[in-house]
Amino acid sequence: MWRNYLTVALRALAKNKTYTFINIFGLAIGMAACLMILLFVRYELTYDQKLERxxxxxxxxxxxxxxxxxxxxxxxxxxxxxxxxxxxxxxxxxxxxxxxxxxxxxxxxxxxxxxxxxxxxxxxxxxxxxxxxxxxxxxxxxxxxxxxxxxxxxxxxxxxxxxxxxxxxxxxxxxxxxxxxxxxxxxxxxxxxxxxxxxxxxxxxxxxxxxxxxxxxxxxxxxxxxxxxxxxxxxxxxxxxxxxxxxxxxxxxxxxxxxxxxxxxxxxxxxxxxxxxIHLGHAQDGAMTPGNDRTSIITFAVVAALILGMACVNFTNLATARASQRAREVALRKVLGANRSQLILQFLGESILVAAFAMLLALTLVELTMPAFAAFLNADFTMSYVGEGGLLLPIIGLVLLVGAAGGLYPAFYLSRFQPAKVLKANKSSADAHGSGRLRNILVVAQFAVSIGLIICTAVVYAQTVYARTAEPGYKRDGLMQIDGVGRRQLQPMIDTLLNEVRNVEGVKSIGRTGIGIATQNNSNTGIQMPGRTEPVSIGNYAVDSGFFDTMGIKLLAGRTFDDSRAMDDATTPFPEVPEAERAFAARGVNVVMNELATKRLGYKTPQEAIGKTLKAALVDEEYGGVVPVTIVGVVQDSRFRSVREPVDSIMFLLNQFGHGQLLVRYEGNPSDVRARIEAVWKRVAPEVPFEAEFSDDIVRELYEAEEARATIFAAFAGLSIVVGCLGLFGLAAFTAERRTKEIGIRKVLGARTKDIVRLLVWQFSQPVIIANLIAWPIAWWLMRDWLNGFDTRVDLNPALFVGAGLLAMVIAAGTIVGHALKVARANPIHALRYE
Structure with missing residues (x-):
């Protein structure tokens, strides 16, 4: 019996090559995606699992x-x-x-x-x-x-x-x-x-x-x-x-x-x-390695499962669509004594066989693409089949699961045919009843997933581009950031070094800062406000007088720092000298704030804040605890960190210490300017390594994770479209085959080729239109929550949704129009001569 089932299954697959290719290739794509995500999820969930104790x-x-x-x-x-x-x-x-x-x-x-x-x-x-x-x-x-x-x-x-x-x-x-x-x-x-x-x-x-x-x-x-x-x-x-x-x-x-x-x-x-x-935990600030969140992992796992589900839907759709080709086989088997349970077992076996062939192809795809996938995610994926972490049992389980998921309904559907109805009229009961409603529902579900993934990809990509190009509040072009200027061993020659760099060909201006582009340092101090018990926490960073011009930060009110004004200078000896700290606390200092800081302190406009004196915790309690600070300038807000984080409210102080970065505004060829600065640096300060990056490169690195996510979503969207179109092509082929006589009659009665093509294209466009109506609200809800994780973000533009829908329509139409033209151009005599 089993040998007979295997022989029949192989012959059926060989006879219907298009059907076989669509099912095996579609299932292979779904299985490969599922295995890759299984590896990824296992990798993410096993951080530090193997450490002793x-x-x-x-x-x-x-x-x-x-x-x-x-x-x-x-x-x-x-x-x-x-x-x-x-x-x-x-x-x-x-x-x-x-x-x-x-x-x-x-x-x-x-x-x-x-x-x-x-x-x-x-x-x-x-x-x-x-x-x-x-x-x-x-x-x-x-x-x-x-x-x-x-x-x-x-x-x-x-x-x-x-x-x-x-x-x-x-x-x-x-x-x-x-x-x-x-x-x-x-x-x-x-x-x-x-x-x-x-x-x-x-x-x-x-x-x-x-x-x-x-x-x-x-x-x-x-x-x-x-x-x-x-x-x-x-x-x-x-x-x-x-x-x-x-x-x-x-x-x-x-x-x-x-x-x-x-x-x-x-x-x-x-x-x-x-x-x-820790890796998937609540706290991700100050992490040694980039963390992740369970929501992202679950999202990718769900998407992989959806793609696999789409491949199973293809199997179900095509198996029921070609039921007429198996009806007489079922009828004859029943006449010869086969019961329904044997037929169900046969068809389930065929489904599992297809899943097994698809798994072999999927494993080949995984082995070929896994090195690139692992390199893309900067991960150590290993593909082992036996031993600790072996995937042999999950692979077998996946074959059985996919085989059952794709073949269970067709098995019950095909095994219910009645021999008398099938044989007496030489037709299948599949032709007698049923409107293909289930197949239409499944096609709608497939394209809803595809359209949803296209929308998600578009939104993630749009947000990534926006984050990389959004106005940061300073001039990003022509800016270089050099680390290490705060090193103690550099201080004896810092003035010489700065003068040398300032005179390098191509350098327009320089400035030192304690808050650079995408640096991880955070420094806050408390500002005492009348009527409040607790201080208001404001960022507190040291800069020099060239910082604002070099960064290109716009002055909104007042002035920036002037080296010739003693009250602007917040420098005190380091290490601390008690007498100097007390003198500093007694005399006070002028500060520049950004607009957000003044708003948090209660001032409605930048001009209103100018000249106001507050108290800030800039010295230890033993020296007085607070220092009078007078606001002499207000500058526009600048985004120094990722768009995921809120803009800092900042108080800037003119200080000769506390600088971590040197900013250089340059013109001309970036590589040449960098090389000239490096030569000067190595000559003046050979004991301090030269570490410089261009601002554009820093920002690009800052959003690598978002770009990787956009790429992965795009890959999944592409896979889902391929699987969906494979199924749609197969359905179109079988539907056109079943409607050959109808098309022949329509042509005899005067229908033109374009009328036939329009008829077939419209039939398969209706599920795509319905899929849009389902996918749009779900994608909007998911992307709204994702975008809420950013401090500033793109709007959910309706054009993205309409564009995704139109793209799906074009792809669906393109998938079936070629076959529709072939059928519509056929001579009707070939369809009707049997009659």
């Missing part, structure tokens, strides 16, 4: 909410002081270790080079909590003492080449202090599916490192690193998190601001989060 490793996170604006800042970072407070109050914690990010200059054999982007300082052996495998060295002692250094394999090869790295010395220069570190361990490269990034991890002494800025060690308002804790096995962390509010009250001290008392804990919440949940 991952269930006991946690990160202490900080969540802020601005009481005035409602803006949230959900940080994976926390304050250094929270480490001691946690270990003191919670004996469930075995150990706690703090890491901070830094960008020291690395010196080896007298040659300076930049540190890797993932450079970390740690105050303990972080690998006793995050147990990444070691290639060389002892993981228990590699970071046991300050002055020890661990590198990844790639970083070790980059620094030492073929030399043995163990025992070698690298000199790290941070804040002007050079400290030697000895390489005591080499770890495997951190897996890409880890929230942690660290190519160079150095054990340091926080007390000596922060001797010039002791507030780092005891301030709960200074989040500049990551705190990891290891819990004792079996600890109920949910219960511990429930005690955090009481912990805040015990440990976060009140502060005096302008004679009024407030507590930083009133604006913040804290939580311990397992390391396996």
């Amino acid at each position: 991952a269930e006991d490793a946690y990160q202490f996170q900080t969540y802020y909410k601005d009481p005035d604006t409602g803006e949230e800042g959900n940080l994976q970072m926390s304050a250094f002081v929270s480490k001691g407070a946690l270990t003191k109050d919670f004996p469930q914690i075995e150990q706690a270790i703090y890491l901070q990010s830094s960008g020291p200059v690395v010196i080896r054999n007298g040659e300076a080079s930049p540190s890797p982007e993932a450079m970390r300082y740690t105050d303990g052996n972080i690998f006793s909590i995050l147990k990444f495998p070691f290639v060389k060295g002892d993981p228990n002692t590699a970071l046991a003492q300050p002055g020890q250094l661990v590198l990844t394999e790639t970083e070790a090869a980059k620094r030492f080449g073929a030399e043995e790295p163990m025992g070698q010395t690298l000199t790290l220069v941070s804040s002007g202090k050079a400290v030697d570190y000895r390489v005591t361990g080499i770890i495997k490269d951190i897996p890409k599916n880890s929230h942690f990034a660290g190519d160079m991890i150095a054990r340091y002494d926080p007390q000596s490192f922060w001797v010039d800025q002791p507030n780092f060690l005891d301030s709960f308002g200074w989040q500049s690193g990551w705190l990891y804790v290891q819990m004792k096995p079996g600890t109920d962390v949910a219960a511990l998190n429930a005690q955090i509010p009481a912990w805040e009250k015990r440990n976060i001290p009140d502060q005096i601001f302008g004679g009024q008392r407030f507590n930083q804990g009133d604006f913040a919440d804290f939580a311990l989060v397992n390391i396996r949940d």
